[in-house]
Every structure is written in C-alpha cells, then in structure tokens.
Amino acid sequence: MKRSTRKKVRAKSQLSSSNQSVPICGYPLSSVFTLVTSLTWGMAVMASATEFSASEPGEEMSGGSTTVVITGPDAFSHPLANVSRSDRRAHVVGNSLFNNNWVIAPSSTAARDGLGPMFHARSCSGCHVRDGRGSPPAPGEVMTGLLIRLSVPGKDENGGPLGDPVYGTQLAVRAIPEAQPEGDVRIEYQEIPGTYADGTTYSLRRPRYTFIASGAYGAPNDKILIGPRLAPPVHGLGLLEAVPEAAILALADPEDIDSDGISGRPNRVWNPERKRHKLGRFGWKANQPDIRQQTADAFRSDIGITSPIRPEEDFTDSQSALLSGLHTGGAPEISQELFDKVVRYQQTLAPPARRDWKEPEVLQGKELFHRIQCATCHTPTLHTAETWEEVPELSNQTIWPYTDLLLHDMGQELADDRPDFDATGNEWRTPPLWGIGLVATVNDHTYFLHDGRARNLEEAVLWHGGEAEASREAFKMLNRSERQALLKFLESL
DSSP: OHHHHHHHHHHHHHHHHHOOOOEETTEEHHHHHOEEEOOTTSOOOEEOOGGGGSOOTTTTOTTGGGOBOOOSTTTTOOBOTTOOHHHHHHHHHHHHHHHSOOBOSSOSOGGGBOOOSEESOSSHHHHSGGGSOOOOOOTTOOOSSEEEEEEEEEEOTTSSEEOBTTTBTBOOOEEOTTSOOOEEEEEEEEEEEEEOTTSOEEEEEEEEEEEEEOSSSOOOOTTOEEEEEEOOOOTTHHHHHTSOHHHHHTTOOTTOTTOSSOOOBOEEEEETTTTEEEEEOBSTTSOBSSHHHHHHHHIIIIIOOOOSSSOSOOOOHHHHHHHGGGSOOSSOSSOHHHHHHHHHHHHTBOOBOOSSTTOHHHHHHHHHHHHTTGGGTSOSOEEOOSOOSSSGGGTTOEEOOOOOOOEEEOOGGGOOOOOBTTBOTTEEEOOOOTTGGGHHHHHSOOOBSTTSOBSSHHHHHHTOOGGGHHHHHHHHHSOHHHHHHHHHHHHHO
C-alpha cells in the first residue's frame, strides 16, 4: 500500500514539473488532478475534467465482452454474454435454486427442504428481487428486502463482530410454525429540510430504528448495536471477484498521503475455508471475501439453510435448547453440488450495458461527476485478472463498475456505529454504480444507500458526508440544469 501511494504522489509531481500526461484507469492524469478553482465555502477544490466531456471507447459495455444489452425488468438476470456451454448449464440450475422457495423439512422436495427454523426470507430472490435491489418495508409490513445486523461491543475470535448473546449477529423476523421469530424493528423517519445554493429546496428523511424483541428468547444486551442492510443487486459480482487483490490495494490511501481528503482502506475479513484473513470486497462494509462465503452466510442467516462452508445452525447458546428439535441436523441442508451451482449462478450474472452514453446532457453530467471528484471513490474502470481459472470467461476484461471496493468514512449522518472486522461504524465500501439507472425498471422503486433512506439518486448524493463532504457541497453549488445533468449521467449507468 505504501508503494502504491508513493507512486500516486510521484505521478502528481511529474505532472506538475513536465506537464506529462500519465494515464490512470484509462484517463489522462492531467484531467484528474489539475486544480482550477477554490470553492468559496472553503472545501476541496474542483478538478478540471475536460477530457470527460466526450464518450470513451467501450464505456457503454460495463462488463467488457461479458456485457448484455438488456433494458427491461430482467436486465440484471442474464448470464454473461460470453458464457460457456458448461457454465450456462450451471447458471440455469443455480437460477432455479436462487429463485425458488425453500420449504420446511422433512419434505418430498428433499433438495429444497430445511427452511428455518428461524429465517428472514424463503429464497435468495425474496431479498434480491429479479437479482436486484431490496427496498425498506412499508408501514406495518414485515421486512424482507432490508435485514438487520446485530452485535455488541467487542470482537469475536476472528476479529469479526461479536454477536448478541441471545440474538446473535442477525435478526430473524420469520420462523416455521413450531418456532418464534426473534422480533422486529420499527422504523420511523424524520424529514430534514435543505436548500441548494440557487435557492431550490429539498428534503431528506432520517431513519430511526427500534429493536422489538419477541420475548420468546429473552432480553437483548443493553448495548446491542443495530445495522440495517438493504439487499444489493447481484449482477456483475463475478467480475468484481476476478479483479486482482493487488489492483484494489493499489487504489488504497489509508494515510491520505496525497492530501486529497480521500483515504480508502481495505477491510481484512476471516475466510473459514482458507482459515485466514483475506481482502473483503463484498457487502456494505466489505465484510465478505468472496461469493462462496457471501452465499454460505446468506443461506444460513437469511434462510436457515446449512451448507458445506457453514454446516452449523445459526443459533446462540440460549436458543439451542429451544430449537434443537426443529432442524434436520447431520449433513448440510444444501449439498456441495447444489451450493456450487448457486455460487456459479452469481459469478455468471452479467452487468447490463449503459444507455444514452453519447447524449450531450449525459456527457455534461459525466464531466461534472469527475469535476466534483465523485470518481475519486467511484473509480470508473477496473481490470480483471489476465487469467482467472475460476470462471475463464471473466478473464482479461476492462470493466466499468464505478467502485474502488474500498472502505471510506462517510460521516456520522450515515454511520450505524457498528464495526465489522476492520471497518469502523462510519465506514462503508464504495458501492458499484453499474446498473443503478435500471433499478426503477427492474425493482419498481428508487431506494438507495445501505438502509434505503434515500428515495432517489439525488437524495443519495445529498447524504454523502465525511470523505465525500466536499463532493456533496460541490453538488449543492451546481445550478438546477447541472444537477439534472449529473443525475442523468447516473441514470445512464
């Protein structure tokens, strides 16, 4: 990491002394780091982005040659455009397992039984509807697209969150008939008014969460920490998994050596298969090292299905006596073969192509996106490994996910104060933006951020704080047409 940050500083020095254009992520460095104006409110300066006012070769193909050109309600649900015949077969089987409900054991459907006894949803697609984004519950509705992480201060033996002694690390809001759910969470919103520099007003909604225990298992710890998590889209995960670790670490600047106010940090998380810590790259706090572990944890915590990676039920000691007779025990409830198919399904879900990327308003918005330094964290391009044996179709692809997969301090307003391995309560992984403009089409809503508090992309931008505060304030200084152009660019992704 120190070597990569020294390279970044040296590149700036070379630019200032020789006006040399050194490419970074495919863009001339001069267009990224040339400082042109100081904002009157004393925040960071804006960077010139004249090179971003034109379309770039291949930017419409978000996943390189894996990209699918689909814009309808199933835009997130197609296999890689270059998928092999064998992977297509695995994709089809995995798709069925991902979308169909699991049932209570014992059942005639032995390959799909073992639900619960406590669970959050009956299928993967219950949260990731059409492989897309979940939504917060409506008033009086039991949550599905939003789930609640739980912990208490401290860390477990592997450095991860320490579960509540009674309720563990995730709240189960549903249960089979012979058991009881753990409880629910009441969400209340407060409207927060604001005003742009041009006098236009806006309003944000701040959520407040109250944990309501069912009473069946006992009282939670009085220092319990609550972390709401909206189900993210799952397309393009295989491509992000195929990005070399070194490429991600090269983007990190934990000590902010270049003094730009941005200090992306990697998360190091426990991998139970490898029995060691690895770079985290999935999850809202980059708390999952790969798709296999993400899938195993989701099966166990979300659906109550054990797997070869997570063969034990997700019970606390205080729950075991009450629930010991309500699960199958013995072999994992999903076999290794079927588990691998679900993993391969997610690895081979393609990102959708962009729309309208050459439209003048979109190009104006793209320039503004770079000028106010949104692209500092939402890195436009990454490159997958030259050869990735896990899924060869994902090898050697230039992709446009708009993420650095690193942790950033997003300020106290977005904080849940719940640490997760190396991630602090204020830090969040930069979420990929590819496909974000199709959420309304695929999922019939526009709720964004980790808890769905943002009702549209504009509100999502306005909630940015911490390292992104300067970019947020620069957005608020734009006039109405400029703001609309930037949002139009985001909708094109």
